[in-house]
Amino acid sequence: MPEPARIRNVAVVGHRGTGKTSLVEALLYQSGAINRLGTVEAGTTVTDSDDDEHERQLSISLALAHASWQERKLNLIDVPGDPSFQGELRTAARVVEGMLVTVSGVMGVEVGTSRAWKLGDELGLARVVFVNMLDRERADFFRTLEHLRAQLDSNCVAVHLPIGSEHELTGIVDVLHMCAYTSPEGAREADPAPIPDEMSELVAEYREKLLDSVVETDEGLMERYLEGQELGADEVAHALKEAVTRGEIFPVACGVATKNLGTHALLDLLVEGVPSPAKKGSPIDVDGASTAAFVFKTLADPFAGRINLFRVLKGRVSADTTLVNLRSKAKERMGTLLEVQGKEHKPALDFAEGDLGAVAKLKEAQTGDLLADKEIEVEVPDFGFPEPVMSFAITPKAKGDEEKMANAIRRLAEEDPTLRLRRDPQTGEEILSGMSQMHVEVALERAKRRFGVDIELHPPRVPYRETIRAQARARHRYKKQTGGRGQFGDCEIVIEPLPDGVGYEFVDEIVGGVISQGYRPAVDKGIQEAMQHGELAGAPVVGVRVRLVDGQEHSVDSSEMAFKIAGSMAFKEAYAKAQPTLLEPIMELEVTVPDEAVGAVNGDLNARRGRLQGMEPLGGMTTIKAEVPLAELLTYAQSLTSMTGGRGEYTMHFLRYEEVPAHVAQKVIEEARREREAT
Ligand SMILES: Nc1nc2c(ncn2[C@@H]2O[C@H](COP(=O)(O)OP(=O)(O)OP(=O)(O)O)[C@@H](O)[C@H]2O)c(=O)[nH]1
Numbered sequence: 001m002p003e004p005a006r007i008r009n010v011a012v013v014g015h016r017g018t019g020k021t022s023l024v025e026a027l028l029y030q031s032g033a034i035n036r037l038g039t040v041e042a043g044t045t046v047t048d049s050d051d052d053e054h055e056r057q058l059s060i061s062l063a064l065a066h067a068s069w070q071e072r073k074l075n076l077i078d079v080p081g082d083p084s085f086q087g088e089l090r091t092a093a094r095v096v097e098g099m100l101v102t103v104s105g106v107m108g109v110e111v112g113t114s115r116a117w118k119l120g121d122e123l124g125l126a127r128v129v130f131v132n133m134l135d136r137e138r139a140d141f142f143r144t145l146e147h148l149r150a151q152l153d154s155n156c157v158a159v160h161l162p163i164g165s166e167h168e169l170t171g172i173v174d175v176l177h178m179c180a181y182t183s184p185e186g187a188r189e190a191d192p193a194p195i196p197d198e199m200s201e202l203v204a205e206y207r208e209k210l211l212d213s214v215v216e217t218d219e220g221l222m223e224r225y226l227e228g229q230e231l232g233a234d235e236v237a238h239a240l241k242e243a244v245t246r247g248e249i250f251p252v253a254c255g256v257a258t259k260n261l262g263t264h265a266l267l268d269l270l271v272e273g274v275p276s277p278a279k280k281g282s283p284i285d286v287d288g289a290s291t292a293a294f295v296f297k298t299l300a301d302p303f304a305g306r307i308n309l310f311r312v313l314k315g316r317v318s319a320d321t322t323l324v325n326l327r328s329k330a331k332e333r334m335g336t337l338l339e340v341q342g343k344e345h346k347p348a349l350d351f352a353e354g355d356l357g358a359v360a361k362l363k364e365a366q367t368g369d370l371l372a373d374k375e376i377e378v379e380v381p382d383f384g385f386p387e388p389v390m391s392f393a394i395t396p397k398a399k400g401d402e403e404k405m406a407n408a409i410r411r412l413a414e415e416d417p418t419l420r421l422r423r424d425p426q427t428g429e430e431i432l433s434g435m436s437q438m439h440v441e442v443a444l445e446r447a448k449r450r451f452g453v454d455i456e457l458h459p460p461r462v463p464y465r466e467t468i469r470a471q472a473r474a475r476h477r478y479k480k481q482t483g484g485r486g487q488f489g490d491c492e493i494v495i496e497p498l499p500d501g502v503g504y505e506f507v508d509e510i511v512g513g514v515i516s517q518g519y520r521p522a523v524d525k526g527i528q529e530a531m532q533h534g535e536l537a538g539a540p541v542v543g544v545r546v547r548l549v550d551g552q553e554h555s556v557d558s559s560e561m562a563f564k565i566a567g568s569m570a571f572k573e574a575y576a577k578a579q580p581t582l583l584e585p586i587m588e589l590e591v592t593v594p595d596e597a598v599g600a601v602n603g604d605l606n607a608r609r610g611r612l613q614g615m616e617p618l619g620g621m622t623t624i625k626a627e628v629p630l631a632e633l634l635t636y637a638q639s640l641t642s643m644t645g646g647r648g649e650y651t652m653h654f655l656r657y658e659e660v661p662a663h664v665a666q667k668v669i670e671e672a673r674r675e676r677e678a679t
């Protein structure tokens with residue numbers, strides 16, 4: 001068991017497809033943790049281990065792996081880059097001291113790079129950048145470095161330099177340790193070699209830049225540096241580590257993940273540069289407990305059942321440790337500890353403070369749970385999960401599978417909190433929401449694979465609402481004379497718009513007891529029922545005050561039921577006269593696209609009834625903010641992909657309800673009428 005000072009926890013993050021999974025594979029290989037360099041194409045990497053990850057050739061879930069280097073334990077979390085799975089980024093970032101940010105040497109900083117970087121800023125994480133894919137055509141390390149300094153942080157400083165470029169890339173130079181590595185072409189990198197002569201001038205230039213940045217952060221070193229004293233390699237390394245820990249320097253490394261080029265020096269940099277848990281302390285405050293762990297991911301393993309990945313926040317967790325779940329108060333024995341390497345796992349004896357490990361067979365722990373030896377009061381951190389933006393109605397293919405479907409989705413949502421299932425009270429449909437169409441599709445594939453239930457997706461519906469714009473009065477008498485006892489209820493109501501346009505208010509203005517106390521709530525109930533399905537489009541009615549002003553009752557025939565019906569009918573009559581109006585949800589949309597696509601994207605938003613709120617250019621990309629009706633965004637993902645060649649991204653969240661313009665409302669109302677007649 002490594003002591004906390006010898007642990008390094010690093011989340012590998014970045015834009016989708018920049019080589020995170022390939023890089024983790026290479027780091028594991030170089031360190032000797034695995035003996036074959038797997039590839040994403042062949043589906044043989046340690047951290048892309050699910051069938052659906054192989055099929056789509058991208059990462060879907062975060063995966064944990066570990067390596068040993070310089071007698072340190074390096075825990076690596078491979079984080080998916082696609083925005084559909086950004087919930088994984090949020091959780092992974094909570095349990096590490098550092099981020100390894102991959103950037104394509106061709107594309108430079110992209111939307112996914114900035115997203116990860118911002119989160120690193122928020123959480124105060126140390127960051128190391130790896131400029132990858134330098135073997136590709138048009139890849140350029142130095143251009144990318146300038147990109148990083150301009151767009152992410154001017155404190156990005158090169159510590160490794162490429163030797164040659166594109167297909168003539170032959171190795172890298174480590175300007176911190178002043179040595180070189182030649183390309184192993186997929187084999188293990190050999191021990192460091194002397195720097196090639198033709199590189200000496202460039203290396204001297206970048207060595208000076210590095211030293212300048214380092215001494216900038218350390219007054220003592222700065223003085224001696226300015227006096228012209230030679231600085232020892234160790235003290236420079238030490239000062240660099242301190243600066244990286246404080247987030248004052250972001251070292252930039254480089255290489256080719258798929259050829260295992262640059263990993264020796266990168267492992268050195270991670271181990272020497274990223275602070276240990278002992279140095280940073282617990283990322284979550286667990287005062288009062290002597291042992292505590294945080295579950296950052298629940299995985300469903302077909303053989304071992306549920307496996308929980310956790311970080312030891314405090315103390316030591318061993319197989320005889322029993323902890324209490326602070327959310328559910330359930331006692332959990334950490335009896336089956338596992339050391340995971342992607343999907344593979346081996347039994348483990350214990351985990352030290354700060355280490356990342358896994359445990360099987362817990363009763364009910366799930367992503368986000370805190371476990372401690374005592375019931376202490378702690379605040380579970382807010383992960384800042386983004387709100388799901390795409391919703392679909394789902395139904396099981398086979399009738400009678402409703403229960404099975406709901407169970408499967410519930411289990412998946414425990415693993416991934418950005419997935420939500422709810423029943424729409426308006427339509428009775430089961431609505432599954434996620435970050436994108438792909439996100440939801442992946443969930444359904446998993447439901448089929450793991451739980452054997454076939455689920456169909458239906459186009460999402462817009463949650464319209466209705467309201468009134470005028471005051472109106474109506475009276476309804478419900479009277480029925482059958483054989484025995486009859487039915488009698490009579491009420492008069494006035495309905496009027498509520499000033500803030502939301503909610504419902506019932507005001508009892510009956511005088512002289514023309515309707516006795518006991519029947520008045522029945523009128524209210526009848527009205528509320530009628531309001532669930534407005535007469536325009538069957539949408540719920542909101543923003544209405546109802547005043548019950550008059551009525552009549554019959555000493556024998558009156559009943560609650562009769563007054564409920566009278567209330568409901570009176571409401572419907574009044575509603576028709578009160579200028580009923582259709583409302584639709586307006587979303588705040590944020591789209592980030594390459595500058596050259598801005599014109600097309602804005603034009604398209606205009607056609608979608610969008611209102612532009614602002615534009616913010618940021619080094620080649622522009623973020624556009626607009627308010628757009630949800631009804632116009634149901635198919636936005638596909639359009640954005642085709643307008644931007646797949647380089648655009650968007651997020652949206654609900655702002656408010658607004659009146660639907662008349663010509664659009666007409667169509668919605670007719671559609672709803674047709675649907676009602678069809679059923
Ligand atoms: N030429 C070249 N290709 C690379 C390099 N690194 C990764 N690739 C390829 O780029 C593609 C994406 O690599 P991944 O490792 O899956 O990238 P990722 O960042 O894990 O992707 P997501 O998890 O989907 O965000 C794969 O086809 C890799 O083989 C590299 O250094 N050079």
Ligand SMILES: [Mg+2]
Nearest residue numbers: 020021058059
């Ligand atoms: Mg990946």
